[in-house]
Amino acid sequence: MPFASFNPATGQRIARRPSHSRAQAFAIVARAERAAQPWRSTALAERARTLRAVGRELRRRRDDLAALLTAEVGKPIRQSRAEIEKCAAGCEYFAAHAARALRPQHPIGAPRHARVVFEPLGIVLGIMPWNFPFWQTFRAAAPALMAGNVLLFKPAPSTAGCALAIEAVFDAVAPKGLLRTLLVETDAVATLIADARVRGVTLTGSTRAGRAVAALAGGAMKPGVFELGGSDAYLVLDDADLDHAAAVCAQARLVNSGQSCIAAKRFIVLAAVRGEFERRFVAHMTAAKVGDPTDPATDVGPLARADLCDQLHRQVKRSVQRGARVLLGGAPAPGAGFYYEPTVLSRVRPGMPAFDEELFGPVAAVISARDETEAIALANRSIYGLGAAVFTRDRRRARRIAEQLEAGFIVTNDFVRSDPTLPFGGVKQSGYGRELGDWGVTSFVNVKTVIG
Numbered sequence: 001m002p003f004a005s006f007n008p009a010t011g012q013r014i015a016r017r018p019s020h021s022r023a024q025a026f027a028i029v030a031r032a033e034r035a036a037q038p039w040r041s042t043a044l045a046e047r048a049r050t051l052r053a054v055g056r057e058l059r060r061r062r063d064d065l066a067a068l069l070t071a072e073v074g075k076p077i078r079q080s081r082a083e084i085e086k087c088a089a090g091c092e093y094f095a096a097h098a099a100r101a102l103r104p105q106h107p108i109g110a111p112r113h114a115r116v117v118f119e120p121l122g123i124v125l126g127i128m129p130w131n132f133p134f135w136q137t138f139r140a141a142a143p144a145l146m147a148g149n150v151l152l153f154k155p156a157p158s159t160a161g162c163a164l165a166i167e168a169v170f171d172a173v174a175p176k177g178l179l180r181t182l183l184v185e186t187d188a189v190a191t192l193i194a195d196a197r198v199r200g201v202t203l204t205g206s207t208r209a210g211r212a213v214a215a216l217a218g219g220a221m222k223p224g225v226f227e228l229g230g231s232d233a234y235l236v237l238d239d240a241d242l243d244h245a246a247a248v249c250a251q252a253r254l255v256n257s258g259q260s261c262i263a264a265k266r267f268i269v270l271a272a273v274r275g276e277f278e279r280r281f282v283a284h285m286t287a288a289k290v291g292d293p294t295d296p297a298t299d300v301g302p303l304a305r306a307d308l309c310d311q312l313h314r315q316v317k318r319s320v321q322r323g324a325r326v327l328l329g330g331a332p333a334p335g336a337g338f339y340y341e342p343t344v345l346s347r348v349r350p351g352m353p354a355f356d357e358e359l360f361g362p363v364a365a366v367i368s369a370r371d372e373t374e375a376i377a378l379a380n381r382s383i384y385g386l387g388a389a390v391f392t393r394d395r396r397r398a399r400r401i402a403e404q405l406e407a408g409f410i411v412t413n414d415f416v417r418s419d420p421t422l423p424f425g426g427v428k429q430s431g432y433g434r435e436l437g438d439w440g441v442t443s444f445v446n447v448k449t450v451i452g
Contacts (some may be wrong), residue, residue, distance in 0.1 A: 003160040003183050008074030008302040009293055009337040017160050019183045025192070028180050032123050032150050033197045035177025040120045040148040044102065047146055048095035053173040055091030058084055065134065065165055067294075072159050073130060074302040074338070075256055076293045087138040093420040094441065098146035101438035102445075113452050118445040120148030121199035121223075125192055127213060128163070129205045130156035130304055131259045136204045137166055139418060140225075141179055143440035144202075151179045152198070154189065158304065190216050200224065200444040204261075207383075207429045225433030225443050227425055229358045230261040230386030232416060233379035235401065236269040237372065240391035242277050244413065249364070250284035252389070252415035254342065257300050258362035259308075261430075262387045262409070262416045265359055266348070268367045268375045278346060278366055282328050285342045285364065290333065302338040303361055309338045312361040315353040319345055322352045324365075350381055358384065372401065380406045386426035387416035408434075 005015040020028065039047075058065065066080035075083070105116040126140050133155060141151050155163035163181045170179045182192070192198055193216045201217040201224040203210055210228040217224040234252065236245050252264035269277045293301035303309045309332055316330055329343030343363040348354045354365035369375035379388060388407040390398045398412040408426040409416055418424045423434040433443060 001185060003157040005072045005158055005161055006305070007071055008304050011306065011337055014071055015161055017164075017183060019185060022188070025182055025184050025188060028182055029123070029152065029192070029195060029197055031177045032152055032180055035175060036120075036122045036150045039145075039150055039175065039178060040122070042148070044099050044146070047148070048098070050174050050178075051091045051095040051142060051145060054169060055088040055095070057169050057173045058088040058091070061165075061169065062088075065162075068161055068165055069134060070293045070301075072161050073133065073256075073304055074293050076295075076298045076301045078296055078298075079256060083132060083135050087134050090135075090138050090142050090420045094142040094146045097421075098143060098441045101441035102147060111451055115450050117448050117450060118147065118442055119448055121444045121446060122149060123198050124149045124151050124200040124202060124444050125198050126151055126153040127189065127201070127203040127205065127209070128153055128155050128159075130159045131256055131261075133159040133162035134166065135418075137163070139420070139424070139435050139440070140202045140204075142420075143436065144444050145178060147441050147445050149200070149444050150177060152182055152192070153179065154182045154184055154192075189213065193217055193220050193222065198222070202433075202435075202443075203227070207431075210431055223433075223444065225425070225435060226431035227261065227433075227435060228386075228429060228431035229384055230263075230426065230430050231265045231358050231382050231384045232262060232387040232389070232407070233266045233268050233382070233405075234264045234389040234415075235375050235379060235391065236267065236273065236277050237375070237390070237392040237397070238270045238272045239393045239397075240273065241393065241413075242273060242280055245391040246277060246280035246284050248389075248391075248413070248415055249281055250288065253285070253364045254288055254300055254362050255415075257303060257340075259304060259360050261358075262418070264364070264389065264415060266355065266365050266367055266379070266382075268369050268378050270372070270375060271368050271370055274366070274368050278327060278344070281364070281366070282344050285328055285344055285362075288342055288362075290339060290342065300342060300362055303340055304338070306338050308360060309340055312340055312359060312363060315357060315359055316343060316345070316363055319348065319352040319354040319365075324348050324352055324354055327366075329363075350378075356382075372397075376401060376404050380404075383429040384426065385428040386430040387411075389414065389416060
């Protein structure tokens with residue numbers, strides 16, 4: 001089946017690419033295998049030079065890559081440019097710091113001549129989604145490449161153009177075969193994971209996809225990193241700076257038009273300040289400019305596909321039927337493209353889709369809590385555990401609450417975002433394993449003990 005890309009702002013097809021045949025896919029794997037041995041033997045300093053060159057090439061092509069990203073995903077152009085810049089910065093970070101994570105260790109109390117070394121596994125298969133097609137590829141690729149691995153990436157069909165553009169960046173400045181794109185259907189994934197040449201698997205995507213791929217990787221006894229869905233809770237306490245909280249929460253809900261696993265989804269507000277928070281929050285959501293994603297002034301673009309817009313509206317309608325109140329929006333925007341109005345739902349509670357499910361779009365669910373204890377309980381009452389935020393003027397209070405929240409990444413008075421310097425990942429149905437930081441560098445290595 002061909003890989004087709006559609007412009008979400010217009011609904012018109014912009015590209016149609018043939019998928020790789022079985023023979024072509026196996027030839028790509030073979031090329032990756034040929035690249036793996038010389039790359040694992042390449043000195044760390046040379047790997048770092050290669051990754052820095054990739055970062056420079058990303059910046060050189062930034063405007064073209066950002067335009068392609070906006071065309072295929074509908075992401076506002078300012079955010080697309082920032083995504084390319086973040087990829088370049090990630091390359092620079094891991095080029096500069098990966099050696100620290102890979103340094104041989106001499107554990108305290110171990111035999112005198114014992115050491116622990118970190119060796120690459122070989123080929124890592126990455127299965128990537130459509131919402132951050134550049135950053136999600138680079139946050140997996142940069143640390144894995146510095147560890148001495150090579151990468152095969154299966155992109156989402158709608159962002160095949162972005163995937164091929166990443167491959168072209170590597171082809172321009174890096175040894176051939178370090179990163180290759182596989183335009184294959186989902187049913188080919190099982191064959192790829194079973195291939196003895198593929199030594200590890202990483203996936204960013206839905207929890208359903210993660211379960212399926214994790215089962216395949218486990219059956220083949222291959223390590224995996226799975227960054228899956230999220231329904232991040234942002235707790236607004238009674239001593240919070242409400243102006244700041246409302247502004248940050250709106251920004252956190254609308255990043256990539258709400259289509260992010262770590263976008264804020266549930267806003268759990270103490271009852272004493274809920275009314276004031278809602279008033280300010282609605283004002284910020286109303287002020288966001290919805291429009292042409294190629295316009296630098298646009299804050300919110302279209303959703304990536306028509307079916308995503310339809311699914312989001314069904315979730316909103318079912319939540320309203322069960323008692324949620326619409327404070328803003330609540331419907332697809334009229335006109336061309338796959339736009340959904342920035343929406344705020346109040347009186348949301350467990351049992352509604354707006355609470356129980358991941359809403360992938362610009363829809364915010366405001367939930368009232370009697371006190372801090374109930375706010376924590378509501379935050380943890382989710383199958384997901386990716387990120388969370390706490391808004392309070394009391395840092396010690398924030399730390400105490402953070403210790404009780406079931407999530408992999410928690411911030412105070414700000415919004416959750418991945419950072420190359422820090423481990424990123426979740427708990428519960430948000431997946432397992434960690435990307436980024438030193439932990440990302442050693443996700444796909446053989447931790448080898450050597451004595452003598």
